Amino acid sequence: MSDLIVRLRARGWRITPQRQAIALVLDGENLHLSAEGVVERARRILPGISMATVYNTLNELVAMGEVLEVSTGSGARLFDPNATHAHHHLVCSACGEIHDVQADLGGRAPDMLDRHDFLVTGYSVVFNGLCQNCQARRAAER
Numbered sequence: 001m002s003d004l005i006v007r008l009r010a011r012g013w014r015i016t017p018q019r020q021a022i023a024l025v026l027d028g029e030n031l032h033l034s035a036e037g038v039v040e041r042a043r044r045i046l047p048g049i050s051m052a053t054v055y056n057t058l059n060e061l062v063a064m065g066e067v068l069e070v071s072t073g074s075g076a077r078l079f080d081p082n083a084t085h086a087h088h089h090l091v092c093s094a095c096g097e098i099h100d101v102q103a104d105l106g107g108r109a110p111d112m113l114d115r116h117d118f119l120v121t122g123y124s125v126v127f128n129g130l131c132q133n134c135q136a137r138r139a140a141e142r
């Protein structure tokens, strides 16, 4: 059973078949799915599930802090169930692949933020670059 479902049950979230299908889709390591991707996979489990239900549930899970919303700069919002461990993302600018990376970047936000009088409660960094496969592909093309 997925971690997410266990966490949601513990919070007393009512697990409907629709919610269960969505939670099952969002089970795994290194998972970053667009809303459309979640709809597509949820329909493999529960063919009748509507797009609106998936969107609403995703927004609810994000609001609850059980699913992270990741913005990679390329437009689409991605949903990430790895919400219990603070992490950053490596985003390949060639193939779009995303990887979680646990990195301690010093524990606090950069000092330059102090002058904005903004209380920082957390941050995550998107590292843009090339994944191993794309680096190899580029090297082979040369």
Ligand SMILES: [Zn+2]
Binding pocket: 092, 093, 094, 095, 096, 097, 130, 131, 132, 133, 134, 135
């Ligand atoms: Zn790549």
Ligand SMILES: [Zn+2]
Binding pocket: 030, 031, 032, 070, 080, 082, 087, 088, 089, 099, 100
């Ligand atoms: Zn992630």
